[in-house]
Amino acid sequence: MNANSTNPPIHRLFVAGHRGMVGDAICRNVATDPSIELLTAGREVVDLCDAEAVDAYYAENRPDAVVVAAAKVGGIFANSQYPVQFMSDNLKIAVNCIESAYRHGVRRLLFLGSTCIYPRDAAQPLVESALLSGPLESTNEAYAIAKIAGLKLCQYYRQQYGVMFHSAMPTNLYGPGDNYHPENSHVLPALLRRFHEAKEEGTDSVTIWGSGSPRREFLYVDDLAAAVMHLITAVEPPDWVNVGTGEDLTILELAKKIAAVVGFEGEIKTDPTKPDGTPRKVTDVTRIHKLGWRHQVELDQGLRQTYTSFLKECAESTMRQA
Numbered sequence: 001m002n003a004n005s006t007n008p009p010i011h012r013l014f015v016a017g018h019r020g021m022v023g024d025a026i027c028r029n030v031a032t033d034p035s036i037e038l039l040t041a042g043r044e045v046v047d048l049c050d051a052e053a054v055d056a057y058y059a060e061n062r063p064d065a066v067v068v069a070a071a072k073v074g075g076i077f078a079n080s081q082y083p084v085q086f087m088s089d090n091l092k093i094a095v096n097c098i099e100s101a102y103r104h105g106v107r108r109l110l111f112l113g114s115t116c117i118y119p120r121d122a123a124q125p126l127v128e129s130a131l132l133s134g135p136l137e138s139t140n141e142a143y144a145i146a147k148i149a150g151l152k153l154c155q156y157y158r159q160q161y162g163v164m165f166h167s168a169m170p171t172n173l174y175g176p177g178d179n180y181h182p183e184n185s186h187v188l189p190a191l192l193r194r195f196h197e198a199k200e201e202g203t204d205s206v207t208i209w210g211s212g213s214p215r216r217e218f219l220y221v222d223d224l225a226a227a228v229m230h231l232i233t234a235v236e237p238p239d240w241v242n243v244g245t246g247e248d249l250t251i252l253e254l255a256k257k258i259a260a261v262v263g264f265e266g267e268i269k270t271d272p273t274k275p276d277g278t279p280r281k282v283t284d285v286t287r288i289h290k291l292g293w294r295h296q297v298e299l300d301q302g303l304r305q306t307y308t309s310f311l312k313e314c315a316e317s318t319m320r321q322a
């Protein structure tokens, strides 16, 4: 993993947000490299919204690298309902994690944003240079502004102080350890659970939100974890880079795939009273491909793996629904 011979290797990596879907996948990836000592701390140890607590954690634990995979995260409904928390928590987490990293001599920091930073009507596929070229999608504007602030703060630290702080912009993610809350979650875990429960209960139909026509791209979370470790060990990474598959499909097509994986054979209905959000989000992955990373898990395979994990999480009562 630390294959980059011109870059000093990472010794002590702090993964902020290690109990989340992404943080956990990064920990799985890092566990395969015995040369890296993994540092983790749940919210009960350090509330990342608390500047003093974050500073004290860095002072005591002395990471030389940090991945900021902690955030207030949710789907279209949660983002629209709680814009205050989505902006305020995410601004604090970004500023605290980045500023303390600089104060305590962290050598490498990777901040995770999201493709919702790009303007709602940006040309597709989304290129990195589309940032700040137009208005944002209203359903996740608060979250997007906080993420833009985080990526810009990394860019400014790098520019002003010469530290290697940079960002990745993942597309919509899915995989083991996702949040399966019926309302607050993202579309993929929400539908996996809804189709599963409909099949278990023998229900005739399942309703999906919106028109079913928005297009989205989905990346398996272990592929993102590999990209994170690739970027954080790269010699001259870009200030921010898209991480995705470059392939999208409609929400109705996604729903049909999930129904097939789960074995639900009833009718799929749409609910136009619910918001569609951004009409299309698919990343241009030219830049990350040039850096030497490509996704490995195709959607059909990833869906099967995720459903297997979901069944295990249900059986072991570890299913997250916050």
Ligand SMILES: NC(=O)C1=CN([C@@H]2O[C@H](COP(=O)(O)OP(=O)(O)OC[C@H]3O[C@@H](n4cnc5c(N)ncnc54)[C@H](OP(=O)(O)O)[C@@H]3O)[C@@H](O)[C@H]2O)C=CC1
Pocket: 016, 017, 018, 019, 020, 021, 022, 023, 042, 043, 046, 047, 048, 049, 068, 069, 070, 071, 072, 073, 089, 093, 112, 113, 114, 115, 169, 170, 171, 172, 173, 174, 177, 178, 179, 186
């Ligand atoms: N999921 C997706 O589709 C996408 C995610 N991303 C980005 O990837 C990153 C990880 O997302 P994901 O893993 O899905 O999210 P999760 O909600 O699964 O995990 C987020 C983690 O952050 C922790 N956290 C949140 N607030 C605090 C806090 N104040 N103090 C300490 N810990 C905190 C949570 O802890 P706790 O369990 O205690 O709440 C949780 O473990 C985020 O930056 C997100 O913006 C980007 C694009 C798409």
Ligand SMILES: C[C@H]1O[C@H](OP(=O)(O)OP(=O)(O)OC[C@H]2O[C@@H](n3cnc4c(=O)[nH]c(N)nc43)[C@H](O)[C@@H]2O)[C@@H](O)[C@@H](O)C1=O
Pocket: 074, 075, 076, 077, 079, 114, 115, 116, 140, 143, 144, 171, 172, 173, 183, 184, 185, 186, 187, 188, 190, 191, 208, 209, 210, 214, 216, 251, 274, 275, 276, 277, 278
């Ligand atoms: C990762 C990304 O995630 C969010 O953006 P989003 O892509 O719009 O999020 P979503 O996954 O919630 O919805 C995708 C589409 O799917 C439709 N949809 C159908 N049925 C359900 C459903 O049952 N639940 C949900 N959540 N959506 C549904 C839904 O109406 C929409 O058209 C942002 O929070 C943003 O901040 C962000 O970064």
